Amino acid sequence: MTMRSVLLALGFVAIVVWPFLVDNTFYTHIGVSVWMFTILALSMNLMLRMGQLSLAHGAIMGLGAYTAALLMLRLDVPFLPAFICSGLVGALVAAITGPVMLRVKGVYFVLLTFAFGEIIVLMFIDWVSLFGGHNGIFGVPRAELFGFVLRDRSYSYLFALGLAALAYLILRWIYSTETGAVIDALHDDEDLARSLGVNALGYRIGIFIVSGFMAGIAGGFYASYFTFVTPESFTFWTAVDALVMNILGGIALPLGAVIGAVMLVPLPELLRDSQEYQILFYGLILIFFLKFLPDGVVGVIKSLSTDSSRSLGKRFMKILAWRQVK
Amino acid sequence: MSGLLEAKGLVKRFGGLSAVDDVSFSTGEREILGVIGPNGAGKSTLFNLITGTIPITAGTVHFDGKDITGLKPEQVANLGIVRTFQAATVFTEKTVQENIRIGYQFNQLGRPTSLFNRRRVKEFRRKAESLVTEVLDFVQLTSYRDRAAGELSYGRQKVLGVAMALAAGPRQLLMDEPAAGLNAVETERMGQLIKLIRDVKGIDVVLVEHDMAMVTSVCDRILVIDRGRLIAEGSPEEIQQNPDVIEAYLGVDLELD
Numbered sequence: 069m070t071m072r073s074v075l076l077a078l079g080f081v082a083i084v085v086w087p088f089l090v091d092n093t094f095y096t097h098i099g100v101s102v103w104m105f106t107i108l109a110l111s112m113n114l115m116l117r118m119g120q121l122s123l124a125h126g127a128i129m130g131l132g133a134y135t136a137a138l139l140m141l142r143l144d145v146p147f148l149p150a151f152i153c154s155g156l157v158g159a160l161v162a163a164i165t166g167p168v169m170l171r172v173k174g175v176y177f178v179l180l181t182f183a184f185g186e187i188i189v190l191m192f193i194d195w196v197s198l199f200g201g202h203n204g205i206f207g208v209p210r211a212e213l214f215g216f217v218l219r220d221r222s223y224s225y226l227f228a229l230g231l232a233a234l235a236y237l238i239l240r241w242i243y244s245t246e247t248g249a250v251i252d253a254l255h256d257d258e259d260l261a262r263s264l265g266v267n268a269l270g271y272r273i274g275i276f277i278v279s280g281f282m283a284g285i286a287g288g289f290y291a292s293y294f295t296f297v298t299p300e301s302f303t304f305w306t307a308v309d310a311l312v313m314n315i316l317g318g319i320a321l322p323l324g325a326v327i328g329a330v331m332l333v334p335l336p337e338l339l340r341d342s343q344e345y346q347i348l349f350y351g352l353i354l355i356f357f358l359k360f361l362p363d364g365v366v367g368v369i370k371s372l373s374t375d376s377s378r379s380l381g382k383r384f385m386k387i388l389a390w391r392q393v394k
Numbered sequence: 395m396s397g398l399l400e401a402k403g404l405v406k407r408f409g410g411l412s413a414v415d416d417v418s419f420s421t422g423e424r425e426i427l428g429v430i431g432p433n434g435a436g437k438s439t440l441f442n443l444i445t446g447t448i449p450i451t452a453g454t455v456h457f458d459g460k461d462i463t464g465l466k467p468e469q470v471a472n473l474g475i476v477r478t479f480q481a482a483t484v485f486t487e488k489t490v491q492e493n494i495r496i497g498y499q500f501n502q503l504g505r506p507t508s509l510f511n512r513r514r515v516k517e518f519r520r521k522a523e524s525l526v527t528e529v530l531d532f533v534q535l536t537s538y539r540d541r542a543a544g545e546l547s548y549g550r551q552k553v554l555g556v557a558m559a560l561a562a563g564p565r566q567l568l569m570d571e572p573a574a575g576l577n578a579v580e581t582e583r584m585g586q587l588i589k590l591i592r593d594v595k596g597i598d599v600v601l602v603e604h605d606m607a608m609v610t611s612v613c614d615r616i617l618v619i620d621r622g623r624l625i626a627e628g629s630p631e632e633i634q635q636n637p638d639v640i641e642a643y644l645g646v647d648l649e650l651d
Contacts, residue, residue: 246503246515249496253485260483263445264500264562265471274506 084229087222094337096221102333103228104289105313109325110235111282112310114275116319117243119255120170121178122276123307125283127185128158130192130302132287134199137208137297147212151288158284159277166273185304192299204298211292224293231289232326235282239322242278251275316357318364327365397421397598398566399444399475404453406439406622413439415622416453421566426592426599428613430606430633432642436622437602438480441568445470445477457566472504474565480574482551484558486544490535493543493554494526497561525561532594533557533587549580556587560595567591569601573608581605585612610634618642 087096108129115122132154139150169180192199199205211218211227218224242248250271253261262268291297309332317328339346361368400420406413414436421427429437442448444455446467454463457473465473484493502518503509530536533553538546543554552572559567572588573581585608591597603609609616610630618626618633620642626633633639 245509246499246518247506247509249488249492249499252488253496253500256485256487257483259447259467260479260485260558261500262467263471263477263479264497264558265468265476265504266500267466267468267505270506 084226087225091222093221096225098334098337100221100225100228100293101337102329103225103232104286104293105309105333106232106326106329107228107235107286107289108283108306108310109313109317109329110232110239110322111279111286112307113239113314113319113322113325114242114251114279114282116311116314117255118251118272118275120173120272120276121311122181122279123178123304123311124165124181124185124188125279125310126302126304126306126308127188128161128280128283129287129290129306130297130299131161131188132158132284133291133297133302134192134205134287135284136288136291137205138198140209140292141205141207147209147292151211151285151292154288154291155281155285158287159281161284162276162280163273166276167269170269170272170276181307182304185307189299189303192302199299202299204296206296208291208295208297210295211289218292228289228293231285235285236322236326238278238282239325243322247271247275312354314364316353316364318366320363320370321366324364324366331365397423397425398458399598399600400456401440401444402454402456404440404443404455405451406436406443406448407451412622414443417619417622417624418453419617419624419627421598421600422615424592424596424598425614426588426601426612428609428616428630429600429602429619430604430609430616431619435619437619438570439622440619441477441570441602444568445475468504471501471562474563475568476501476559476562476564476566477568478552478555478559478570478572480571482548482555482575484543484546484551484554486542488543489540490538490543490546490554491526491530491540494529494557494561495522497529497558498522498525498563501562529557529561532560532590549576549583552576552580552584553587556584556591560591560597564597567597567599569599571603572601573603573605581608584608588612 087099090096108125112122112125115125135157136150136154139145139153140147145153165184169177169184172180192204193201211224213227218227243251250261250266253266254268254271258268287302290301313328313332314325315328316331317326318324335350336346339349357364363370398421402418404414404417417436417440419427429440431437439448443450446462446465446469450463454461456462457470457475460473462470462473462475485496488496499518499522503515508514530539533556535550535554535557538550543551546554552575556569556572569588572584576584588599588601589612592599601609601613610633613630616628616630616633617624618636618639625642626636626639628636
């Protein structure tokens, strides 16, 4: 056993048990939010890795949330099938819209997904009889797994952590297989990839479907955890949050999405008393990262672990050079 | 003997401009066919039409007797027509061997649905290792196996680009300016590699090129294109003596090295 694996094991145990030791519902709630948004950030990571920034992911998460809420409330579907359906709806939306939206790239795709997401949110607001308008849907039953209702927040925490861990492992697995090579190739040089025989659109759709499923699952969890669903939670700002998490953490590894969620999600909760500074703080952090750490926290870890002195030195020189130019 | 690729009456118009104007040609079996012409003559456009990168205005392309007009680039590649690019196009962050493996993978598992075919994926993984070794050896990049492609010299990156195309298992290779950006020694080596591809691998080659010395030393037959039109066709010797070609492309005071 190396020092590293001991530390990793200890860290893992700490992440699992702290809510039971601290026993503070507010902190536990932040923990639940962190892992829930980790799922969304990971689903966004899939899109970013193949070079397609989607602003519809907040809305897709919303579709998942409303799906779970409506199935459980209106049709008395038990939690687990409703929860899985929330993912399936996310996947279905991706499968239907993907063949159209994924034909365009860059800023056009961003705008298209933005418009699509806003249409979904408007649908939540204006189709009052089904989605309940601005008031949304209240009284969604809590998650119930094999007859055990997750009433206690600590158990919701474990559930969210388990889902996030699963999503993380799935992403790690995808990136390590042949699909990962295609995803990188689509990002780096699509013409080259296609000239060698890759069905680029097909792969993009496939990845969008997996990503949509994960966003839908995040929504399904949301519905049962908060027990209410409102349209404001799923605007394009939610997608922007997921994007910023990836930028802060670093897009290169799925771990970046996790780190980004851990950094970003607690902010609004912890800064609740000074809301006027919250956006400012958020903006400053973002500027700092984009300017000095464009590869996010993961980029820093990477440069520390591989020939540290050279790349760190280089980075430092870069910062100095930038100062001098100023 | 006739080859695999046959283009008939190819036309590509961009607005009022005819980039390619009624070009017909066919390849010969085990032939290296050169396409030359001044800048902007429509040589690269011709490749883009054959591989489906841009839509054809008129005309047809047949490959191995099959009409491939209007197919997408990946479909054309899956049928066995693989192209290389003018610039060194490799995945710079991957290692040399990963790049070659990618070339093989993208041909074998080009459709996302093929990933669900476990037998096919297993077969790919089983064969990939030996294929990579073989291709590396063939293009003489074995000693760079684990280097990041981006660290290679420009010339070696271009060779790697050819290696990736070979790994994709082509029956017809289309090479867009294989010597562009290479020095004299690298150009010479590239010429030898192209001949080896034909002689050893038995792959037909069409290449678009500016470097006259290379074209005349490597190609069996040459097409000359000027302003989108095919103005001459023949052996390297015939082309060098054709007055139309000399005027259109080579300049009257021709100096061949």
